[in-house]
Amino acid sequence: MRVVFDPRTQLLVVLVTSVAVFWAGMDKVWMVTLFMAAYLLVQGIYVPVLKYLILAALLLGLQELLNRGGSGALSSLRFLNYLGLRFMPVMMGAGSLGRVPSGKLISALATLRLPRGLLISLAVCFRFMPVIRLEHEAIQVSARLRGVSFTSPVNWLRPLRTYEYTIMPLLMRSMKISDELAASATVKGIDDPGPKTSIHRIAFGLQDYLVLAAYACLLAAVF
Amino acid sequence: MNKATRLQTKDYILIGIFSILIYAVNAIVGSILTPVIGAAAMPLIAGFCLFFSAIVYLVMAMKVSKRGALLVQSIVNGLVYTLMGVPLMLVFFALAGLFGEAVLFRGAGTQYRRLTRQSLAYAVYGCFYGMGTSVTIYVYGSGYLSGMFDADTLDRMLYFAYSPAWIAASLLFAFGMTLLGSGFASRLLNKHFIKAGVIR
Numbered sequence: 001m002r003v004v005f006d007p008r009t010q011l012l013v014v015l016v017t018s019v020a021v022f023w024a025g026m027d028k029v030w031m032v033t034l035f036m037a038a039y040l041l042v043q044g045i046y047v048p049v050l051k052y053l054i055l056a057a058l059l060l061g062l063q064e065l066l067n068r069g070g071s072g073a074l075s076s077l078r079f080l081n082y083l084g085l086r087f088m089p090v091m092m093g094a095g096s097l098g099r100v101p102s103g104k105l106i107s108a109l110a111t112l113r114l115p116r117g118l119l120i121s122l123a124v125c126f127r128f129m130p131v132i133r134l135e136h137e138a139i140q141v142s143a144r145l146r147g148v149s150f151t152s153p154v155n156w157l158r159p160l161r162t163y164e165y166t167i168m169p170l171l172m173r174s175m176k177i178s179d180e181l182a183a184s185a186t187v188k189g190i191d192d193p194g195p196k197t198s199i200h201r202i203a204f205g206l207q208d209y210l211v212l213a214a215y216a217c218l219l220a221a222v223f
Numbered sequence: 224m225n226k227a228t229r230l231q232t233k234d235y236i237l238i239g240i241f242s243i244l245i246y247a248v249n250a251i252v253g254s255i256l257t258p259v260i261g262a263a264a265m266p267l268i269a270g271f272c273l274f275f276s277a278i279v280y281l282v283m284a285m286k287v288s289k290r291g292a293l294l295v296q297s298i299v300n301g302l303v304y305t306l307m308g309v310p311l312m313l314v315f316f317a318l319a320g321l322f323g324e325a326v327l328f329r330g331a332g333t334q335y336r337r338l339t340r341q342s343l344a345y346a347v348y349g350c351f352y353g354m355g356t357s358v359t360i361y362v363y364g365s366g367y368l369s370g371m372f373d374a375d376t377l378d379r380m381l382y383f384a385y386s387p388a389w390i391a392a393s394l395l396f397a398f399g400m401t402l403l404g405s406g407f408a409s410r411l412l413n414k415h416f417i418k419a420g421v422i423r
Contacts, residue, residue, distance in 0.1 A: 186233075
């Protein structure tokens with residue numbers, strides 16, 4: 001059974017997590033990561049959770065190795081590794097938020113009384129995060145066929161040209177997606193100045209209170 | 224402001240998409256360069272990020288061509304950073320966006336379609352962007368970051384944040400690299416977008 005949370009709960013979980021990973025000791029971050037894994041699993045998100053957990057295990061292993069190393073470039077790599085481990089729970093939470101349909105997200109955020117324009121930009125921005133990755137992967141398939149992919153080391157010798165071949169199709173696709181989204185929103189009457197209704201029911205349910213209470217208990221244990 | 228010069232829903236959608244693209248480009252370039260030059264010249268990384276993200280900004284700015292695009296982009300980026308645990312960046316980026324908009328303010332409206340003015344506005348925004356890490360240290364203090372970074376990295380960050388020479392170098396480098404990136408971006412814009420009629 002999949003549990004569906006209110007988008008405001010999901011947003012709150014991301015916000016709290018982003019602060020928690022700053023304050024938690026490095027030896028406690030794994031508890032937050034495990035909680036986020038459980039949080040995603042109850043929402044029916046299985047494969048990404050597995051990937052996140054494997055990545056977390058790899059980063060932990062790498063951290064152990066890097067801790068034995070010296071300074072210089074290794075220190076910078078350790079810094080990136082630290083960031084990766086700390087921000088993984090935030091990414092997991094954001095991944096869950098990124099799956100919320102735009103209409104539902106806008107309806108939920110509208111209750112927070114944000115300016116409407118900003119709200120639209122923000123909702124599109126969250127929703128577009130996973131789309132970028134998919135578009136980028138599709139572009140790289142074509143780029144590899146033409147021998148201009150940045151994954152090929154020979155192209156690293158011409159970084160500007162490789163960047164051009166990577167970013168231009170992405171920008172073109174982004175503009176097209178933006179036009180399609182704008183047309184779709186206009187057809188649905190987004191420009192109408194009157195009050196908006198939504199097919200999505202926006203209300204806190206028992207599952208929202210339970211997850212927030214469980215998270216509060218975990219954070220109390222962590223700190 | 225009349226309807227033609229005011230941001231419309233389609234503009235907000237475009238800004239939302241391009242804001243996350245700018246964030247992604249900056250994050251990827253930053254992640255690649257940190258192990259390479261992070262130890263020796265961490266404050267210069269922002270300049271390289273801005274060099275590469277200039278094309279994304281310019282495409283967005285030329286497509287929207289209205290007042291407020293840079294400000295909304297800054298606020299959305301600030302909100303993303305807020306979600307990443309640094310709410311200070313929302314205020315900071317909003318301020319940076321306002322300064323960028325100030326560069327674009329004077330004119331009859333055609334200035335929003337001029338690559339030079341938009342490049343200058345993004346370069347001013349870029350100066351602030353380059354100072355982001357240092358400002359986080361000034362406001363929160365090293366205590367806030369001590370749990371986040373190992374002692375070695377934190378010492379280096381504090382040195383860079385409080386060294387006047389590095390602050391000046393960071394500002395100048397971010398400004399110069401953004402302009403350089405805009406020059407590169409202008410060439411690509413002409414080659415791919417303006418010639419094709421995607422942007423007029």
